[in-house]
Each structure stands twice: as C-alpha cells, then as structure tokens.
Amino acid sequence: MRSISIASLLVAGASLLARADTRTVEGFLVDLKCLTYYRESQPDKLADHSRACVLACGRESGYGVLAGEEVLRLDAEEKKLAESWLEISQKEKDLRVKVTVSDEGGKSKIVKIE
Numbered sequence: 785m786r787s788i789s790i791a792s793l794l795v796a797g798a799s800l801l802a803r804a805d806t807r808t809v810e811g812f813l814v815d816l817k818c819l820t821y822y823r824e825s826q827p828d829k830l831a832d833h834s835r836a837c838v839l840a841c842g843r844e845s846g847y848g849v850l851a852g853e854e855v856l857r858l859d860a861e862e863k864k865l866a867e868s869w870l871e872i873s874q875k876e877k878d879l880r881v882k883v884t885v886s887d888e889g890g891k892s893k894i895v896k897i898e
Contacts, residue, residue, distance in 0.1 A: 804886045804887060804888035805886070805887045805888070806884055806885065806886050806887070806895070807884075807885050807887065808882055808883070808884055808885070809849065809851045809854070809856065809882070809883050809885055810851060810880065810881070810882050810883075811849045811850050811851030811852070811854070811856075811880070811881065811883070812830050812831075812833070812849065812850045812851075812879055812880055812881070813838060813847060813848075813849055813866060813869070813870070813879045813880075813881045813897070814830065814833060814838060814842075814847070814848055814849075814850050814879070815837065815838045815839075815840075815841035815842035815845050815846070815847055815848075816841075816842070816845040816846045816847065816848050816857065817841040817842075817844065817845035818833060818837065818838075818841055819848050819850060819855065822850070823850060823855070830850065831877060831878040831880075832877055832878075833877065833879065834876060834877055835870060835873065835875060835876050835877065835879060836876075838870060838879060839867070839870050842863075842866065842867075842870075843867070846858060846863060847862075847863055847866040847867075849881060849883055849894070856883065856885065856892060856894060858894060859893075862893070862894045865894060865896070865897050866897060868897075869881065869897045869898075881897050881898065882897075882898045883896065883897050883898070884896035884898075
C-alpha cells in the first residue's frame, strides 16, 4: 500500500515538472541582420526600423524579438509565425509585438505573436 502511494506521488510530481510554463514578452520584432546594430548602436531608433527591412533581411538572416536585454531568436517554425504576422500587420514601423512563450525543459518556444 505504501509503495503505491509513493509511486503515485512520483508520477504526479513528474507530470507537474513536464508541464510547460507560459509567459508573455513584449518587444520589437527585428531581423537578425540588423538586431546587433540596433541593440548596440541605436536602441532608441528601433521603432524606426521598417517592416520592409525586417521582411527582406529576415527571410535571409532570420528573426528575433528584442525585449530589453532579452533576445529571443526564432527557429524555423517560429519564423513562419513572424512572417505571417508581418504579412498581415498594418504597421510599417514600430514593430512592437507581444509574444507568448512556452518554457519547457529549459527551452523557450514562441507559440503566438500579436
């Protein structure tokens, strides 16, 4: 009886650890080619970075979300989310986004871009 209770607790604990935590991050959607420049040289000018540049350079270099000191680099799946958002967005500049991030197993994954 006691071994069943311990086993049940272990299974319940493992399922809690496996569950992903989500968080919301606000920042700028930017292409990786220009990210370093804006981050290091012109952080106050990031709102002027154009949608056309982000799309053109991002298709080649990839995308990221710059949120203060945190940089979330998008993988291939997340890149599709970014390109979809850029294509439907009416913004030409000031590409501030709100992203939902799933943190699971020490890895962050963007699951939504608004």
